[in-house]
Amino acid sequence: MKVAVIGCGGMGRTHASDYAKMPGAELAAVVDFMEEAAKSAAEAYGTQAYTDFDQMLDEVDPDVVDICLPTYLHKEYVIRAANRGKHVICEKPIAPTKEDAQEMIDVCRKQGVRLFVAHVVRFFPNYLDISRKVESGAIGKVGVVNAKRRGGHPGRTRPWYNDRAKTGSVIMDLMIHDIDFLRGMLGEVSSVYAMSRLTEHMEYTLVTLRFEQGAIANIEGFWGYPGSFTTAIEVAGSEGIIRFDSETTSTVKIRKIAETEGAAPVVVSADRSPTLHDPYYYELEHFLSCIRTGEEARVTAEDGLKAIEICLAAVESAETGQPVTFGSDSKAGRE
Amino acid sequence: MNHVKVGMISFAHGHAFSYLRGLLELPNVTVTGIADEVRDRVAGVVEKHGLAYYEDYRELLKTDIDAVVICSENVHHAQQTIDSANAGKHVLCEKPLGISTEEMQRMIDVCREKGVQLMTAFPCRYITAVLDAKAAIERGEIGEILAIKGTNRGTMPGSWFIEPELSGGGAVLDHTVHVMDLMNWFLDSPVAEVYAEAGTFFHDIKVDDSGMVHVKFENGVIAALDTSWSRPKMFPTWGDVTMEIVGTKGVVSIDSFNQKNEVFSNLAAKPTYSGWGDSMDGRLVEGFVNAIANGTPVPITGEDGLKSAQVALAAYESIAQKKAIKL
Numbered sequence: 189m190k191v192a193v194i195g196c197g198g199m200g201r202t203h204a205s206d207y208a209k210m211p212g213a214e215l216a217a218v219v220d221f222m223e224e225a226a227k228s229a230a231e232a233y234g235t236q237a238y239t240d241f242d243q244m245l246d247e248v249d250p251d252v253v254d255i256c257l258p259t260y261l262h263k264e265y266v267i268r269a270a271n272r273g274k275h276v277i278c279e280k281p282i283a284p285t286k287e288d289a290q291e292m293i294d295v296c297r298k299q300g301v302r303l304f305v306a307h308v309v310r311f312f313p314n315y316l317d318i319s320r321k322v323e324s325g326a327i328g329k330v331g332v333v334n335a336k337r338r339g340g341h342p343g344r345t346r347p348w349y350n351d352r353a354k355t356g357s358v359i360m361d362l363m364i365h366d367i368d369f370l371r372g373m374l375g376e377v378s379s380v381y382a383m384s385r386l387t388e389h390m391e392y393t394l395v396t397l398r399f400e401q402g403a404i405a406n407i408e409g410f411w412g413y414p415g416s417f418t419t420a421i422e423v424a425g426s427e428g429i430i431r432f433d434s435e436t437t438s439t440v441k442i443r444k445i446a447e448t449e450g451a452a453p454v455v456v457s458a459d460r461s462p463t464l465h466d467p468y469y470y471e472l473e474h475f476l477s478c479i480r481t482g483e484e485a486r487v488t489a490e491d492g493l494k495a496i497e498i499c500l501a502a503v504e505s506a507e508t509g510q511p512v513t514f515g516s517d518s519k520a521g522r523e
Numbered sequence: 524m525n526h527v528k529v530g531m532i533s534f535a536h537g538h539a540f541s542y543l544r545g546l547l548e549l550p551n552v553t554v555t556g557i558a559d560e561v562r563d564r565v566a567g568v569v570e571k572h573g574l575a576y577y578e579d580y581r582e583l584l585k586t587d588i589d590a591v592v593i594c595s596e597n598v599h600h601a602q603q604t605i606d607s608a609n610a611g612k613h614v615l616c617e618k619p620l621g622i623s624t625e626e627m628q629r630m631i632d633v634c635r636e637k638g639v640q641l642m643t644a645f646p647c648r649y650i651t652a653v654l655d656a657k658a659a660i661e662r663g664e665i666g667e668i669l670a671i672k673g674t675n676r677g678t679m680p681g682s683w684f685i686e687p688e689l690s691g692g693g694a695v696l697d698h699t700v701h702v703m704d705l706m707n708w709f710l711d712s713p714v715a716e717v718y719a720e721a722g723t724f725f726h727d728i729k730v731d732d733s734g735m736v737h738v739k740f741e742n743g744v745i746a747a748l749d750t751s752w753s754r755p756k757m758f759p760t761w762g763d764v765t766m767e768i769v770g771t772k773g774v775v776s777i778d779s780f781n782q783k784n785e786v787f788s789n790l791a792a793k794p795t796y797s798g799w800g801d802s803m804d805g806r807l808v809e810g811f812v813n814a815i816a817n818g819t820p821v822p823i824t825g826e827d828g829l830k831s832a833q834v835a836l837a838a839y840e841s842i843a844q845k846k847a848i849k850l
Contacts, residue, residue, distance in 0.1 A: 331724025331733050331753060332735070336672075381847075383670075383739065383745040384745070385745055385769070390769075390771075392669055394670070396735050396747065403722075406749060410769070415774070424676075425724075425725075425755075426726075429755055510846050
């Protein structure tokens with residue numbers, strides 16, 4: 189199966205590197221409007237570089253187009269690929285608005301191509317283990333969830349993240365991971381409440397979801413965290429607790445004495461949790477397998493739409509200071 | 524330093540045992556007696572320490588004690604505090620101070636009128652990690668505080684805690700106040716708004732066993748606090764007190780009881796944590812009796828107790844109205 193990756197930023201390179209080593213997949217091309225980025229990725233992962241999307245489609249004729257562009261460009265390129273009859277994998281969030289997302293879904297359906305939204309947390313082995321344990325009943329009925337996701341501010345290296353109209357904030361770009369994961373595990377959300385603090389260098393948001401089945405989940409999203417990337421989740425149920433914290437699950441710790449000029453040596457440290465494949469590998473492998481077999485994906489384009497619907501409600505709640513309610517009794521009032 | 528004679532009213536709340544232990548270690552304190560309508564609850568300590576026993580706390584108040592420590596069911600705090608104040612006794616009252624704003628205000632007013640001190644038992648202010656973090660924040664290590672995520676998750680306490688006519692509320696009332704008091708103490712800014720979610724998920728009981736309490740302070744700080752009794756029977760310890768404090772220049776994380784050894788014993792039903800950190804209850808009672816002995820203000824006031832309990836009460840109002848409540 190021939191795959192072309194569009195966008196050679198961090199995520200595009202990760203996807204390209206996974207396709208390059210995936211049996212049954214051929215990384216047929218990488219595309220970036222910045223020639224250097226395209227060439228560097230093509231060289232690293234052994235494929236051809238393009239700067240023109242249509243030229244690539246004409247010359248390479250891939251089966252699948254994998255869109256790793258900034259969010260505000262997703263709709264245009266998903267639709268262009270679909271109209272050329274290509275299956276599409278699209279990075280999360282699917283789009284900045286519900287209307288755009290719906291249009292993308294509709295066009296792909298009309299063109300008879302598959303559309304997948306890359307909500308990768310559903311493929312992280314630690315999160316997958318949690319959802320499987322919960323589904324098996326190991327902790328009974330879920331009551332309260334606390335989740336967090338913290339990292340550096342992406343706007344420091346990629347300026348489009350600083351434009352809130354293009355990203356829709358830490359909620360839309362980072363917390364969407366936990367929002368989608370929890371919705372996958374616990375079902376539909378009945379209400380959303382959010383609070384946010386924004387400074388020049390950080391964005392800190394707390395979102396609380398109430399699920400139709402009753403459970404309460406508080407999610408912390410943090411851009412500008414002055415530490416290494418951290419995720420944690422605790423799910424408390426009527427029969428027990430399951431939890432994960434990336435700060436306590438390193439399997440490799442390295443401590444080095446760095447080059448030193450003064451008397452006191454400087455120690456450089458790295459804690460790692462290496463795996464055979466990264467979670468993106470399993471995600472992309474699953475999507476390609478769904479194309480081959482026609483089976484429903486573990487996370488669908490509709491899930492991608494639902495995820496942004498919840499994120500947008502959280503953005504609204506953070507602005508109004510009041511919860512936003514979903515569901516049949518309130519829908520009429522909101523839409 | 525003057526000597527202080529202390530009586531204890533009710534051991535309904537288990538903290539009474541560690542407060543007693545703390546008091547007995549202090550050189551300037553005599554514990555004279557214990558009043559508890561349930562004799563069995565205190566028979567052991569009464570005998571062990573040679574204390575007087577009173578079935579009715581009003582008999583204890585007739586003696587020449589200087590102060591009382593009240594650890595009764597929440598609904599009795601107000602009457603017992605007011606009776607103690609009228610008898611001229613200083614009061615250390617277990618949290619939550621009361622179950623309504625009106626009764627807590629009355630407790631504060633009567634104590635002031637009678638010239639006795641009222642202290643709310645918030646031992647978390649004496650957690651060494653909390654004090655260390657507070658000092659770091661005051662040194663400016665994380666800049667200005669922007670947000671706090673806290674947890675005070677625990678095991679379901681059972682007994683009268685889950686009888687609303689004795690407790691006045693469930694997990695939201697029981698577990699909002701400790702960390703709320705720490706937030707008030709750290710921020711020194713009034714609470715402007717409260718939003719809460721609650722439920723009864725883990726146990727078949729008449730009160731809420733779960734809560735997520737959200738607070739906005741007048742200075743702009745946002746905070747969320749998990750108050751749930753969500754630790755299962757198999758959990759290695761009773762619960763936690765954590766705070767992650769996000770500032771403009773950094774983050775401070777407090778995990779109060781992480782000073783622990785992990786115990787895996789064939790003789791126990793489950794692995795357990797054996798905490799080896801400093802005792803907070805001993806220092807709480809020491810802070811109380813020293814203030815009484817020296818005639819200085821108590822370190823944690825009745826107003827402090829009122830302020831954090833009011834957030835729990837606003838949380839219940841928010842839950843009922845399904846919206847954020849302005850204070």
